[in-house]
Amino acid sequence: MRIFFKLFMITSISFSQSGLEIARMVDNRETPKDLSNVAKMILTNSKGKSRINKMASRSMDGNKKQIIWFLEPKDDKGVAFLKIEHNNKDDEMRMWLPAFNKVRRISSKKKGDSFMGSDLSYEDMSNRNIDEYSYNRLDDVLIDGKTCYVIEAIPASESRSSYSKHISWIDQKSLMAIKEESYDRRGNLKKKKEFSFLELMGYFVMNRVYVEDVQKKHSTEVTFDRLEVDTGISSNLFQEKNLKRLPNF
Amino acid sequence: MRKIILALFISFPVAQFNYSGEINPHVMTRTSNKTQINLPYRIVSLNLGMTMGKVDFKMATALEHRNSPSESAFDIREAYFAYYPNWGEVKVGKQIHAWGAADGNNPTDNINAYDYYYLFDGGTGKKVGNFSFSSKLYYESFQLEGILTPKHEINRFPYGEKDYPLSIPEKPTIEYPVENDLEIGFRVQTTIGESDLGFSFINGNDRSPSVLSANVTVQDGIPPVINKLNLGYRSTTMWGLDLVTFFGDFTIRMESAFFLTKTPLLKLKVFTVPLDLYEYQEEINYFQSVLQVEYSTPSDITLSFQLINNQLRNQSSEWYHTYGNELVKFTKMDFQPGMGTPFAMLSDKALLISSKGVLMDDHLEINGNIMMNLDDKGQMIGMKIGYSPLINWKIEAGITIFSGDENNPENKFTRMEDFSNSTLGLVYNF
Numbered sequence: 001m002r003i004f005f006k007l008f009m010i011t012s013i014s015f016s017q018s019g020l021e022i023a024r025m026v027d028n029r030e031t032p033k034d035l036s037n038v039a040k041m042i043l044t045n046s047k048g049k050s051r052i053n054k055m056a057s058r059s060m061d062g063n064k065k066q067i068i069w070f071l072e073p074k075d076d077k078g079v080a081f082l083k084i085e086h087n088n089k090d091d092e093m094r095m096w097l098p099a100f101n102k103v104r105r106i107s108s109k110k111k112g113d114s115f116m117g118s119d120l121s122y123e124d125m126s127n128r129n130i131d132e133y134s135y136n137r138l139d140d141v142l143i144d145g146k147t148c149y150v151i152e153a154i155p156a157s158e159s160r161s162s163y164s165k166h167i168s169w170i171d172q173k174s175l176m177a178i179k180e181e182s183y184d185r186r187g188n189l190k191k192k193k194e195f196s197f198l199e200l201m202g203y204f205v206m207n208r209v210y211v212e213d214v215q216k217k218h219s220t221e222v223t224f225d226r227l228e229v230d231t232g233i234s235s236n237l238f239q240e241k242n243l244k245r246l247p248n249f
Numbered sequence: 250m251r252k253i254i255l256a257l258f259i260s261f262p263v264a265q266f267n268y269s270g271e272i273n274p275h276v277m278t279r280t281s282n283k284t285q286i287n288l289p290y291r292i293v294s295l296n297l298g299m300t301m302g303k304v305d306f307k308m309a310t311a312l313e314h315r316n317s318p319s320e321s322a323f324d325i326r327e328a329y330f331a332y333y334p335n336w337g338e339v340k341v342g343k344q345i346h347a348w349g350a351a352d353g354n355n356p357t358d359n360i361n362a363y364d365y366y367y368l369f370d371g372g373t374g375k376k377v378g379n380f381s382f383s384s385k386l387y388y389e390s391f392q393l394e395g396i397l398t399p400k401h402e403i404n405r406f407p408y409g410e411k412d413y414p415l416s417i418p419e420k421p422t423i424e425y426p427v428e429n430d431l432e433i434g435f436r437v438q439t440t441i442g443e444s445d446l447g448f449s450f451i452n453g454n455d456r457s458p459s460v461l462s463a464n465v466t467v468q469d470g471i472p473p474v475i476n477k478l479n480l481g482y483r484s485t486t487m488w489g490l491d492l493v494t495f496f497g498d499f500t501i502r503m504e505s506a507f508f509l510t511k512t513p514l515l516k517l518k519v520f521t522v523p524l525d526l527y528e529y530q531e532e533i534n535y536f537q538s539v540l541q542v543e544y545s546t547p548s549d550i551t552l553s554f555q556l557i558n559n560q561l562r563n564q565s566s567e568w569y570h571t572y573g574n575e576l577v578k579f580t581k582m583d584f585q586p587g588m589g590t591p592f593a594m595l596s597d598k599a600l601l602i603s604s605k606g607v608l609m610d611d612h613l614e615i616n617g618n619i620m621m622n623l624d625d626k627g628q629m630i631g632m633k634i635g636y637s638p639l640i641n642w643k644i645e646a647g648i649t650i651f652s653g654d655e656n657n658p659e660n661k662f663t664r665m666e667d668f669s670n671s672t673l674g675l676v677y678n679f
Contacts, residue, residue, distance in 0.1 A: 043610055043611075045609075045610045049610065051610055051611060051612075051640070052640070073640055073641055073678070074269065074641045074678035074679055075271070075641065075643075075676075075678040077269045077678075078269060078296075089442065089443060090443050090495070092440070097372075098296075099371070099372040099373065099374075100347060100352075100371070100372040100373060101345055101346070101347040101372070101373045102347040104352075105445050105493045106500070107495050107498075107500045109495055109497070109498060110498055110545060112547075113545060113549070114549060117549075117607060117610065117611045218610075236335055239387050240387070240392070241333055241337065241338045241385070241387065242333075244331075245300065245305060245333065246267055246298070246300075248265045248300070
């Protein structure tokens, strides 16, 4: 009887959480103070032809500050990207272009623009501001043995999102998204995303992202190697001068 | 120098090395008669870097090649040490600096001289490195940069190049070397709201020569006869302003520079000055600006519109006899800016439209450019296609057509008509 009562309570608590509360739980999940990795990005077109990009990244504050150095293909080697997200104003994005010896400020307003020709947009790579979305909780499901919350996130009209909604499958144990579907402004399915993660120093850290643009029949797979967390990266790293210096990876 | 080399060798075991570069053989063919345009180009570029803690050593080199007759020259375009303390950066050595907000045409970008062989190249390729000391301080949203150049560097012009449309027949003799080589530049940049605003200042010498005096025969009853024009470099001061801001889906890049240029006082040896020497004193202010509007289409095609303006605002000049000091009424010399965007050489007012699109998963890149002279007749239309069949390899083909005014052979675009060309090249990046 007690067991039934406990189960009833757990189920009730679990279902009593709204979509917004789950989003808050995900947002408040403990994340590394900083994160370093070397990423391999494989772009595959509808004919099955692939192209590989390689880049090194360092980030902090849950990816709010990020610097990416491009390593391959060779004609992009040395190009670097700096992103600083702000709460009260548009994000700052800058590119270091070695051929021009110049740091170029780029617009963060067109969030739907593709990142380096991939299926990931700048919006996909940025944190979602909880207050800019409304949330609906859908029925929980079981995926690969993991019980998942399913929430629907609808961007507010003033958020200038390039999507009309996202449906995310969130592992209840790790609070990491393992799958997501994003719909374009007309309500049609645009992207299917899959995420894998591993546990590192007590944190759940993403080690693979697979994005398929179902409309373009094009996909991008990003795998993260040489993952390091809490290495003591200073906020001074996220200055323009460091775009010019390829890190030692 | 020995100590520097020794320090580099000692640092080798702990240093991190990197390199990059490209091999780019190509040919340029005149569209009118399909003959080869025989100008030098960089067939190999190699960039080397060495990092030791907070210190970097960077070097950019190139092998400049001419197809016919086949000849090559090695060029160290940059070689400098950079130190990166927490507060900013310090660099010493031969460097290429880049200032300004606009792309390609920058009125405020005058620390380095220009290489006119590569005038139509993008990026740092069209600049000449100079030995300089530079430092940049980062403080909150501010960046403060100071540059000191101890030696005056001049533009590289294609002298006596029959295949270069605006070539000067022979290298002129510079009669008056610059008295004060030292040049300084400052730049302050800050972020206000969602805009970057920069203010810059340069005090230096012109990069191209102008007339400072002339040997003139003056006889009563007949007009004066100029026997020889003597060249030197004016001193020029520049105040610049640049801005990057965003307006909806548009990116606005603006840049403007105000120049004050004047003839330096010539230090002449009294007893050796010829009696027919007349000095030309002038003080000119001119203004250059670039307004760039940029837009990316949903299909990732970048469109850019640039309005380039060069305006002579005030020119006061006088000729006077060196010995007698009396003013004489000789012809005013035509003014050519010795600093500022090199495109002012072609037009005082122009609209540049460029587009860039990447197709086939980055395998195909298409660039298009149109330059319209708004001041007079004349335009340039260019298109370039790059196809990458294999990673790090690219085949490039391009065409550039100049058209001027058939009734005006002195129109600069008319003079460039015979430079209309097609190019074919191969690029390998490593």
